[in-house]
Amino acid sequence: MKNMLNMVIKPVWAHCDLMCGVYDPAQARIEAQSVLAIMQKYQESDDEVFRQRCIIIKEKRAQLAKEHLWVLWTDYFKPEHIEKWPELHDLFWRATKQAGETKKSVDPAEGEKLLELIGEIEEIFNQTK
Amino acid sequence: MKNMLNMVIKPVWAHCDLMCGVYDPAQARIEAQSVLAIMQKYQESDDEVFRQRCIIIKEKRAQLAKEHLWVLWTDYFKPEHIEKWPELHDLFWRATKQAGETKKSVDPAEGEKLLELIGEIEEIFNQTK
Amino acid sequence: MKNMLNMVIKPVWAHCDLMCGVYDPAQARIEAQSVLAIMQKYQESDDEVFRQRCIIIKEKRAQLAKEHLWVLWTDYFKPEHIEKWPELHDLFWRATKQAGETKKSVDPAEGEKLLELIGEIEEIFNQTK
Amino acid sequence: MKNMLNMVIKPVWAHCDLMCGVYDPAQARIEAQSVLAIMQKYQESDDEVFRQRCIIIKEKRAQLAKEHLWVLWTDYFKPEHIEKWPELHDLFWRATKQAGETKKSVDPAEGEKLLELIGEIEEIFNQTK
Amino acid sequence: MKNMLNMVIKPVWAHCDLMCGVYDPAQARIEAQSVLAIMQKYQESDDEVFRQRCIIIKEKRAQLAKEHLWVLWTDYFKPEHIEKWPELHDLFWRATKQAGETKKSVDPAEGEKLLELIGEIEEIFNQTK
Amino acid sequence: MKNMLNMVIKPVWAHCDLMCGVYDPAQARIEAQSVLAIMQKYQESDDEVFRQRCIIIKEKRAQLAKEHLWVLWTDYFKPEHIEKWPELHDLFWRATKQAGETKKSVDPAEGEKLLELIGEIEEIFNQTK
Numbered sequence: 001m002k003n004m005l006n007m008v009i010k011p012v013w014a015h016c017d018l019m020c021g022v023y024d025p026a027q028a029r030i031e032a033q034s035v036l037a038i039m040q041k042y043q044e045s046d047d048e049v050f051r052q053r054c055i056i057i058k059e060k061r062a063q064l065a066k067e068h069l070w071v072l073w074t075d076y077f078k079p080e081h082i083e084k085w086p087e088l089h090d091l092f093w094r095a096t097k098q099a100g101e102t103k104k105s106v107d108p109a110e111g112e113k114l115l116e117l118i119g120e121i122e123e124i125f126n127q128t129k
Numbered sequence: 130m131k132n133m134l135n136m137v138i139k140p141v142w143a144h145c146d147l148m149c150g151v152y153d154p155a156q157a158r159i160e161a162q163s164v165l166a167i168m169q170k171y172q173e174s175d176d177e178v179f180r181q182r183c184i185i186i187k188e189k190r191a192q193l194a195k196e197h198l199w200v201l202w203t204d205y206f207k208p209e210h211i212e213k214w215p216e217l218h219d220l221f222w223r224a225t226k227q228a229g230e231t232k233k234s235v236d237p238a239e240g241e242k243l244l245e246l247i248g249e250i251e252e253i254f255n256q257t258k
Numbered sequence: 259m260k261n262m263l264n265m266v267i268k269p270v271w272a273h274c275d276l277m278c279g280v281y282d283p284a285q286a287r288i289e290a291q292s293v294l295a296i297m298q299k300y301q302e303s304d305d306e307v308f309r310q311r312c313i314i315i316k317e318k319r320a321q322l323a324k325e326h327l328w329v330l331w332t333d334y335f336k337p338e339h340i341e342k343w344p345e346l347h348d349l350f351w352r353a354t355k356q357a358g359e360t361k362k363s364v365d366p367a368e369g370e371k372l373l374e375l376i377g378e379i380e381e382i383f384n385q386t387k
Numbered sequence: 388m389k390n391m392l393n394m395v396i397k398p399v400w401a402h403c404d405l406m407c408g409v410y411d412p413a414q415a416r417i418e419a420q421s422v423l424a425i426m427q428k429y430q431e432s433d434d435e436v437f438r439q440r441c442i443i444i445k446e447k448r449a450q451l452a453k454e455h456l457w458v459l460w461t462d463y464f465k466p467e468h469i470e471k472w473p474e475l476h477d478l479f480w481r482a483t484k485q486a487g488e489t490k491k492s493v494d495p496a497e498g499e500k501l502l503e504l505i506g507e508i509e510e511i512f513n514q515t516k
Numbered sequence: 517m518k519n520m521l522n523m524v525i526k527p528v529w530a531h532c533d534l535m536c537g538v539y540d541p542a543q544a545r546i547e548a549q550s551v552l553a554i555m556q557k558y559q560e561s562d563d564e565v566f567r568q569r570c571i572i573i574k575e576k577r578a579q580l581a582k583e584h585l586w587v588l589w590t591d592y593f594k595p596e597h598i599e600k601w602p603e604l605h606d607l608f609w610r611a612t613k614q615a616g617e618t619k620k621s622v623d624p625a626e627g628e629k630l631l632e633l634i635g636e637i638e639e640i641f642n643q644t645k
Numbered sequence: 646m647k648n649m650l651n652m653v654i655k656p657v658w659a660h661c662d663l664m665c666g667v668y669d670p671a672q673a674r675i676e677a678q679s680v681l682a683i684m685q686k687y688q689e690s691d692d693e694v695f696r697q698r699c700i701i702i703k704e705k706r707a708q709l710a711k712e713h714l715w716v717l718w719t720d721y722f723k724p725e726h727i728e729k730w731p732e733l734h735d736l737f738w739r740a741t742k743q744a745g746e747t748k749k750s751v752d753p754a755e756g757e758k759l760l761e762l763i764g765e766i767e768e769i770f771n772q773t774k
Binding site: 275324328331332333340347348351354355358361362 | 457462480483
Binding site for chain 2: 492
C-alpha cells in the first residue's frame, strides 16, 4: 500500500476539464494490449462465432484506446509541451489513426505498431513530470 | 428531397475507420450551438434546479462537440491536407481545448469562441471538397 | 464565419428538456447517409472482416439515426404542430421503424427509404420555422 | 423457478430489430419509480450535495424511462395495434414528453403523472398478448 | 392502475448509491430472456447477416444482464443479508460468470442456465422484503 | 520501448469473456485516484459552478472505478483463486460498495478508503501471476 499511497499523494496533476485530472498513458496502453491479444487469438482460432466476437470486441477496445489518446492530447499537454516537443501533434495524429487501422485489420503487426506509437508518447509523457 | 438525394449520391467520402465515412462539421457545430444556448439560458435564470441542469447538460454537449472534432481530425483529414494546411493540428488542438473550456464556464463568450474555432475548421473542410 | 454566427444569433429555439434546445434534422440525416454508404460499401466488398465490420457499424449508425428522430419527435414538436400536421406521429413511427429495417438489411434501397422519410420530416420541420 | 421458466418458454415475442425481442413495459416503469423515489428523497433532504446528486441521477433515470418507452413504441407495436388503439401514438408522445418534464421538476406529482401514463400503456400492452 | 400505484406508494426501498434506489431482479431477467431468445433464433436461421447480428446484439444484452446483476449485488444487498444467505457472494459470482458464458455460446442451454441462476437470486431477493 | 514490448509479449492473460483479456487493477486505481483528486479540489474551492462540476464528474469516475472492479472480480478471478483467497468475494463487495460511498461524499477520507481496498485487491492480484 505504501508505494501506491505515495503515488496518490503526488499524483500526475494536470490542467484537465476540471483542472485536476489524473492522467496516465497506461489507460491507452492497456486497451491496445487487449487489441493485440485479440488479433493473436483471432489468428489461432477457426471457430466462426469466436472470430466474429473478436471483431466486435476489438472494435470497442481500439475505440477506447483512441479515446484515451485523444483525452491525453487535448487535456494533459499544454502549450509549453508543444513548444518543447513540436512533433507531439503529429505523433498523436498518427497514433489515433493507427488505432483506427487496428479496427480494420486482424494482423497482430498492426496492433504492435499501435503499441509502439503509444510507447513514443509514453516516453515524452514521462519527461514532462 | 431532390437536393438531399443529390447530396447522398455524391456524399462526403473519406478514409474513415470503415473507409466509407460521411463527415460533416455540422455535428460539432450543432452541439456547440447547444452549449452556447445553455450558457445564455443559465445567465437569464435564477432557478437553482434549472441552473444545475444547465451545468449537467452543458457538460455532455461540450463533450459531444469535443468528440465530433476529434473524429474529424483523426478520421477525415489525410496527410495531403496537413501538408496544405499545416495549422490544422494546432487548430483542432485549440478547438478541443476550447470545448473543455466551455465545460468550466457559464460565460457565453466561451461558447462563441468555440463556435469561431469550429467555423475556421469548417472553412478548411469546405476547401477539401 | 459571418453566416454561421448569424445562425447562432438566431438559433433554432425549441422547448426541449432544458427548454432551450437546438434541433436540427441534419443529425438524423448524417447518420442515415452513413448507413446508406455502409450498405453500398458492403455490396462492393467481398472481404469477410470488412463485411462483418459493416454490420457492426451500421447497427450503431442506424441506432443513432433512430435516437435523433425520437428526440426530434418528442422534444421539438409541440401540440400546435400535431394539430397542423396530424400525420407527424405516424411519419415518425414509420421513420424510426425504417431505421430498424436498415439494421436488418444490407440493401441500399432500405437506406434510401430511410433518407426519404427523414426528408419528409425535414420538409415539415422547415415549415415550422 | 417454475413460473419463471414457463414465462421463458412462452416469451413476449415481437417484431423487434432482430425480429425476436422480449418487450416488457416493466423496464420503463422501474425507471419511472426510481424518478419518483428520487423526487421524494429530494424533498425530504436539505443536504446540498445530496440534492445535487438527486438532480444528476434523476436526469439519467428519466432518460432511461424515455428510451424504454421509445423502443416499446417503435419496435413492439405493429400497424394492427395502431388500428385497434389509434390513441397509442399520442399516448406515447405524451408519456415521453412527461419523462422530459420529470427531468425539469423535483415535484413528485410530475413523477406520478409519468407512472400513470406508463400504466395506460401497460393496460393496452397487456391486451395485445 | 390501482395495483401499480400501490406498488409505487410502497416501493422496494434499499440502500443504493443515492440511498433511495428501486431494485428489481426483473431488469436482469428481461435481458437474460432476450439472450435466450436470440440464441433460439440463431439456431433456427441460416441467414449469415441475421446470425452476425444475433452475435452483436446478444453481446450487448448479456452485458446488460451482467451489469444489472452487479448493481443488485453491490447496491441492494446489505451485510445482514450476507449473514443470512452466505451463499449470496458465490451465487452472484457464478451468475455474472454465466452471463459471460452466454456471450461466448449460441447454445440456448447456456441462456437457460443464466435464467436459472437469476431465478435463485430472485428467490432470495423476494425473501428480503 | 523494450520494457513495454516485453510486457506485451508476456501479457496478463486470463479467462475473460473472450478468453483472452488483458486485466490490470491499474484501471480501477486510476479512476479512484481521480475521485480522490476531485474531492480534494472540491474542498479547496468555493466556486459554486466548479463544485457542482466536481459532483458530476466524481459520480462518473466512481462509477468507472466500480465497473473496473466488477470486471476484475467476475472475469479475471477463477475458482482456484477463490479457494486460495476466500476473502476475495467480500473484499470486492466492500470495494465496490466503497466506490458507491465516494459518490455520496466529498470527504477525501472516503476516496482514500477506496484506494486502500483497491490496494488490497492489487496485492492478491500480483500474487496470482
